Amino acid sequence: xxxxxxxxxxxxxxxxxxxxxxxxxxxxxxxxxxxxxxxxxxxxxxxxxxxxxxxxxxxxxxxxxxxxxxxxxxxxxxxxxxxxxxxxxxxxxxxxxxxxxxxxxxxxxxxxxxxxxxxxxxxxxxxxxxxxxxxxxxxxxxxxxxxxxxxxxxxxxxxxxxxxxxxxxxxxxxxxxxxxxxxxxxxxxxxxxxxxxxxxxxxxxxxxxxxxxxxxxxxxxxxxxxxxxxxxxxxxxxxxxxxxxxxxxxxxxxxxxxxxxxxxxxxxxxxxxxxxxxxxxxxxxxxxxxx
Numbered sequence: 567x568x569x570x571x572x573x574x575x576x577x578x579x580x581x582x583x584x585x586x587x588x589x590x591x592x593x594x595x596x597x598x599x600x601x602x603x604x605x606x607x608x609x610x611x612x613x614x615x616x617x618x619x620x621x622x623x624x625x626x627x628x629x630x631x632x633x634x635x636x637x638x639x640x641x642x643x644x645x646x647x648x649x650x651x652x653x654x655x656x657x658x659x660x661x662x663x664x665x666x667x668x669x670x671x672x673x674x675x676x677x678x679x680x681x682x683x684x685x686x687x688x689x690x691x692x693x694x695x696x697x698x699x700x701x702x703x704x705x706x707x708x709x710x711x712x713x714x715x716x717x718x719x720x721x722x723x724x725x726x727x728x729x730x731x732x733x734x735x736x737x738x739x740x741x742x743x744x745x746x747x748x749x750x751x752x753x754x755x756x757x758x759x760x761x762x763x764x765x766x767x768x769x770x771x772x773x774x775x776x777x778x779x780x781x782x783x784x785x786x787x788x789x790x791x792x793x794x795x796x797x798x799x800x801x802x803x804x805x806x807x808x809x810x811x812x813x814x815x816x817x818x819x820x821x822x823x824x825x826x827x828x829x830x831x832x833x834x835x836x837x838x839x840x841x842x843x844x845x846x847x848x849x850x851x852x853x854x855x856x857x
Contacts, residue, residue: 575726576749585611587807593623595809600627615643625666643676646852654691729753753803
């Protein structure tokens with residue numbers, strides 16, 4: 567059984583550094599993957615979101631695993647249409663009902679969107695949810711440095727986590743440096759990379775990159791294991807997605823080897839600065855009209 571390292575968040579809550587993501591997984595796939603990941607592969611961290619439309623399946627998978635609830639770290643995210651003081655709290659309550667839980671371990675604002683006033687309202691609503699015991703920690707996703715500064719200034723709690731697109735081609739060094747100064751843990755979505763503009767819908771070119779393949783051969787590991795290990799050694803939280811039992815198990819078998827300095831230099835050479843997902847300074851889909 568995997569013994570996943572944990573990161574202590576800025577409020578003292580511990581989050582397993584490696585988890586299972588379920589974006590784009592159908593409910594049936596999600597339930598089976600979550601049960602297998604927890605009960606058989608040793609995962610103790612599941613990342614979902616209201617927008618994934620599989621929270622009910624996550625809840626069923628957790629229950630089917632028969633692992634005690636307090637041993638599984640569960641993250642969900644507030645969707646874009648539920649920003650604002652009037653929508654955020656009932657939306658989180660709805661997520662809890664779908665999950666079949668009385669609280670989540672972490673709730674994130676999924677996207678910042680292009681409305682600063684509503685963004686702040688939403689953050690203050692998450693602070694209230696934390697105070698009410700509906701979450702053990704609160705954070706954000708896809709926030710820039712400026713957007714983080716904005717909610718820090720407006721609220722009374724510093725976000726515990728900022729979950730962002732992050733991989734060897736897009737390592738987000740300046741954002742990570744800012745988060746370190748504020749005690750904000752950085753979590754990587756799409757940690758294995760993908761095809762630019764595809765959001766994972768096409769062949770993942772990073773997994774087939776010859777440099778990654780060379781490092782993998784040296785360690786007798788898969789390219790995915792090498793890329794996950796890179797995140798762990800950077801002090802990042804990673805949530806690779808898979809619904810295939812063999813890959814789910816393989817992705818967590820990464821705690822018995824280390825990348826050396828030469829490996830890290832080789833992987834650093836892959837940086838292009840290119841996103842595969844949306845730019846948070848432009849993304850605004852799903853936002854409710856302001857009037």
